[in-house]
Amino acid sequence: MMIEIKDLTQEFSNGKGIFDVTFDVEDGEVFGFLGPNGSGKSTTIRHLMGYMKAQKGYAKIKGLDAWHQQSSARSHLGYLPGEIAFLDGMTGHQFLNMMAGLQGVHDKARRADLIDKLQFDPKESIRKMSKGTKQKVGIVATFMHDPDIYILDEPTSGLDPLMQNLFIDLVMEEKARGKTFLMSSHSFAEIERTCDRAAIIRNGRIVATENIHELQSMQRKAFNVTLTDKKEVASLLESEMKTEKVDELTVKIELQGNYDVFINTLSGYHVKNISADDQSLEEIFMDYYSKEEVQS
Amino acid sequence: MNMSFYTQMMRINLKMFLGFGLGSAIYVTLMTLMFPLLNDNMEEFDKMIELFPEPLLRALGLESLSSYGQFISAEYYGLFYLIILGIFSVMSAIQLIARLVDRGSMAYLLSTRVSRTQIIATQILVFVSGLVLIHLMTFAGGYIAAEFLVDIESNIAFDQFFYINFVGFLLFFAVGGYSLLISALFNDERNAFALAGGITFLFYGMDMIGKLVTDIDWIRNFTPFSLYEPGRIANDEVDILMSSIILGSIGVIACVLTLLIFKKRNLPL
Ligand SMILES: Nc1ncnc2c1ncn2[C@@H]1O[C@H](COP(=O)(O)OP(=O)(O)O)[C@@H](O)[C@H]1O
Ligand SMILES: [Mg+2]
Numbered sequence: 267m268m269i270e271i272k273d274l275t276q277e278f279s280n281g282k283g284i285f286d287v288t289f290d291v292e293d294g295e296v297f298g299f300l301g302p303n304g305s306g307k308s309t310t311i312r313h314l315m316g317y318m319k320a321q322k323g324y325a326k327i328k329g330l331d332a333w334h335q336q337s338s339a340r341s342h343l344g345y346l347p348g349e350i351a352f353l354d355g356m357t358g359h360q361f362l363n364m365m366a367g368l369q370g371v372h373d374k375a376r377r378a379d380l381i382d383k384l385q386f387d388p389k390e391s392i393r394k395m396s397k398g399t400k401q402k403v404g405i406v407a408t409f410m411h412d413p414d415i416y417i418l419d420e421p422t423s424g425l426d427p428l429m430q431n432l433f434i435d436l437v438m439e440e441k442a443r444g445k446t447f448l449m450s451s452h453s454f455a456e457i458e459r460t461c462d463r464a465a466i467i468r469n470g471r472i473v474a475t476e477n478i479h480e481l482q483s484m485q486r487k488a489f490n491v492t493l494t495d496k497k498e499v500a501s502l503l504e505s506e507m508k509t510e511k512v513d514e515l516t517v518k519i520e521l522q523g524n525y526d527v528f529i530n531t532l533s534g535y536h537v538k539n540i541s542a543d544d545q546s547l548e549e550i551f552m553d554y555y556s557k558e559e560v561q562s
Numbered sequence: 563m564n565m566s567f568y569t570q571m572m573r574i575n576l577k578m579f580l581g582f583g584l585g586s587a588i589y590v591t592l593m594t595l596m597f598p599l600l601n602d603n604m605e606e607f608d609k610m611i612e613l614f615p616e617p618l619l620r621a622l623g624l625e626s627l628s629s630y631g632q633f634i635s636a637e638y639y640g641l642f643y644l645i646i647l648g649i650f651s652v653m654s655a656i657q658l659i660a661r662l663v664d665r666g667s668m669a670y671l672l673s674t675r676v677s678r679t680q681i682i683a684t685q686i687l688v689f690v691s692g693l694v695l696i697h698l699m700t701f702a703g704g705y706i707a708a709e710f711l712v713d714i715e716s717n718i719a720f721d722q723f724f725y726i727n728f729v730g731f732l733l734f735f736a737v738g739g740y741s742l743l744i745s746a747l748f749n750d751e752r753n754a755f756a757l758a759g760g761i762t763f764l765f766y767g768m769d770m771i772g773k774l775v776t777d778i779d780w781i782r783n784f785t786p787f788s789l790y791e792p793g794r795i796a797n798d799e800v801d802i803l804m805s806s807i808i809l810g811s812i813g814v815i816a817c818v819l820t821l822l823i824f825k826k827r828n829l830p831l
Contacts, residue, residue, distance in 0.1 A: 315673065317829040341675035347831070351666035355574050367566020368674040407670070 268293050268415050268446040273323030274313055284309050284470040286323065291448055296441055298457035298464030298478070299450040306470040307450040308348050311419050314448070315345060327415065344408040348419035348450075350400055358388035358395070358403045362410065371411035380406045384432065397424055405433065409440070416440065418449045422456055434460055458482060483523050491532065492516045492539040505531050518543070563683050564676050571688045575654065579692040582650045586643065586696055587703030593637045594707035597630055621773040631722040631796025634704065639726055639792035644766060647696070647734045652758045654692060655741030658685040659824070660754035669831035682746065682824045686817050689738050697731045725802055726792045732809035733790040737762055739816030746824040786812060 269291035277283040284306040291297040301307050312318045313325040316336025325332040330339040352361055366372045381388055384402040392400060401424050408416065416437075422430045437447060437460050451457045457464055458478055465475040474481075492515050493499050499517060503509050507527060508520040515538070521528055600607055611619065659682065662668040671681050704723060741758040748754035765785040772782035782788035789805040 312829075312831065315669075315831075317669070317672065317831045319828060337675050337677040340673065343673065345669075345673040347666065347669045347673070349666055351669070353570075353574060353662070353667050353670075356570070360570065360573070364566060364570040365670065365674070367570070368564060368671065368676045370675060411674075 267291070267326075268295075268328060269297075269314065269448055270326040270329075271310065271314070271323070272325075274310065274320050274325055275322035276309055276313065276318060276320060282306075282470065284467075287467070287470075287472055288323075289465045289472060289475050291446060293446055294441070294444050295463065296437065296447040296449065296461045298461035299448060299467065300452070300454065300457055300464050301450075301467035302452055305452075305467045307452075307467060308419055309470075310467070311348075311417055311448075311450065314339075314417060315343070316340060342414045344411065344413035344416045346404055346408040346416075346418040346421050350404045352392045352400065352403070354393065355391075357391050358386070361392060361403060362388065362407060365407045366410065369411040373410060373412060376412060377406060377410040380409055380436075383436070384429075398426060398429060401425055402429075405436075409436065413445075415446045416448070418447065420450055420452065422451070430456075454481070486520050486522045488518055488520045488543040489528070490516055490518050490539075490541045490543055491537060494536045494538050498535050502531070502535060507531065563687065564680050567671070567676070567681070568684050568687060571658075571684065572691060575657075575688060575692060578654065579695050580699075582646065582692075583696040583699035586646055587699040589642060590634065590638055590700050590704040591707040591711075593634055594630075594704050595712055596637075597633050597708075598712050600633060617774045617776065621770055629719065629722075629796060630708065631719055631726065632793055634723065635726060635792035635796050639730060643700075643730065643792075644787070647730065648737060648762050648766065650696065651689075651693070651734045651738040652741045652755065652762055654689055655738050655745045656751060656755045656758060658689055659742060659745035659820075660748050660751045663749055663829060663831065664751040666831055668829065672829070672831070678825050679821055682821050686742060686820065689742065690735065693731060693734055693738065697727050701727045719796075722796045722798070725795050729790055729795060729802060729805055729809070730792070732806050732813065733786060735813035736786045736809045736816070737765075739813035739820075743816045743820045743823070746820045747827075749830050 267290050271290070272288050274287040275283070275285050277285070282304075287306070287310055289297075299307055299310070309318070310325075313320055314327065314332050316332050316339060319333050327339040328342055330342075332339045353364075356364070362377060366377070384405060386395075386399045386402045388403070388406075390399070392403065395403070405421070408418070422433055425433060437449075441447065441460075447460075449457065449461065458481070461478050463475065463477055464481060466473050466481075490512060491502070493502065494515070496514060499511070499515060502517050503511060507524070510518045510520075512518050519528065662671065668681075672678060701724065705720065708723075740761065744758045744761075745754050748757070765787050768781050768785040769787035772779045772785075772788065786809060789809055791800055794800045795802060
């Protein structure tokens with residue numbers, strides 16, 4: 267087990283925090299940690315990094331307690347903080363040199379390779395860099411010492427789509443080399459491309475830990491279908507799918523795995539336009555809860 | 563201690579260290595250059611000084627100006643030096659810990675195998691290095707000016723001038739020590755700065771008031787500033803060893819507490 271979190275609890279004075287958080291991340295796995303803003307993702311990660319002492323339970327990295335043995339536990343990690351804050355008055359190079367000194371690993375070739383991939387000028391003063399470029403410097407610092415485990419707190423927020431793809435490539439490359447990832451996010455779409463499994467956290471509590479395909483099938487997809495005449499709209503609304511009239515010619519169809527029915531039904535109509543309407547994380551939760559309630 | 567981190571932190575802070583060091587050195591040099599002027603007009607100056615009330619003269623260390631040590635104490639070490647070094651000590655102590663926690667950059671420093679204790683020990687060393695640098699530059703400024711630029715025969719005693727700087731260094735090691743401790747306790751940089759600055763100002767004020775109002779001079783027993791009396795060091799009137807031991811101990815104990823507290827606390831990084 268690379269990461270082991272059991273009954274981890276930290277209640278802040280305002281009553282917020284994390285409560286009995288429990289999950290494991292296995293060797294070579296890319297694990298998503300999914301939850302809306304303020305749900306407790308960063309707080310959980312802060313325990314793994316040894317910044318906070320658990321009130322109850324524990325967090326372990328490769329069997330090492332993340333608080334009591336924090337420096338040996340951290341020696342296995344590459345960490346990308348959620349909000350990157352650098353030291354004043356440094357160039358990218360100076361910062362990376364300092365980090366290499368702290369990491370105790372000076373793999374110049376790997377660093378140069380990463381800088382090359384992400385394409386930025388490390389000689390620039392960090393203060394003058396754009397937000398995206400700062401994020402790139404942070405990514406290089408996280409990856410350059412070739413750690414066994416990566417802990418990434420909302421890594422792709424702040425990256426443009428091109429950079430996001432580049433970053434996902436980087437993660438997949440490292441995964442192919444057998445590395446383990448814990449990656450937090452507030453967006454399902456961001457996680458589903460890379461992760462094997464994911465835990466969903468809400469109000470400080472884990473509500474589900476599932477295989478990513480399980481979660482995908484749970485996700486409802488909605489499509490807005492625009493037809494050409496009102497009679498067809500009326501007949502489509504009669505079909506066995508979950509439908510809803512949006513305006514005169516447009517019908518919203520909600521799908522949950524039944525894609526074949528959707529295609530077959532629509533083949534009989536004259537379709538002017540289809541647009542996808544992705545479900546938000548909150549909506550997935552709502553679904554998850556209603557499913558739980560039905561089962562119990 | 564981590565060498566590469568120490569080097570980077572020194573590089574970042576060097577400008578500030580050199581700025582304070584240079585300011586201090588230039589001031590001492592200029593004052594030293596003025597000493598011969600005063601030395602030649604000592605009688606008139608003494609007459610002028612008699613016009614001031616005695617407690618005020620005592621508070622400012624202006625009682626006697628006949629030797630270089632007394633002169634430079636009165637003109638620099640008794641007032642401006644305390645203000646400049648006070649600002650330096652509080653400011654850098656807050657910058658070295660509380661600012662990094664407040665802004666979140668401590669997250670990066672604590673993302674590797676390097677322990678909290680190592681990081682803070684390095685920051686303490688950076689502070690002490692800055693303090694040493696400033697005092698070396700100040701001492702060199704006075705020494706070089708007196709030795710090579712002005713023509714004074716006998717009355718510059720470098721032993722005393724050295725002790726004035728040395729005990730001053732220990733005073734601000736103590737001030738920096740408790741400021742580092744406060745810096746390690748707070749999440750908010752501004753609160754840490756306000757508290758450390760406030761306490762330092764209070765200690766300084768207690769020493770001043772104790773000197774001005776003889777009735778309550780016991781108040782000086784509760785401030786480290788009373789252990790630094792440059793005018794009396796110049797006159798060989800104080801037990802330098804005793805003050806040094808007390809000031810050094812305050813600094814060392816504060817630094818040890820800083821390490822212990824920072825090791826135990828939750829960090830909002
Ligand atoms: N040091 C703290 N003191 C009080 N409340 C906190 C502290 N840190 C986080 N919180 C609260 O705990 C909740 C979880 O925060 P966080 O873990 O940062 O969420 P996430 O990373 O999922 O967005 C939030 O409501 C936040 O306001
Ligand atoms: Mg967060």
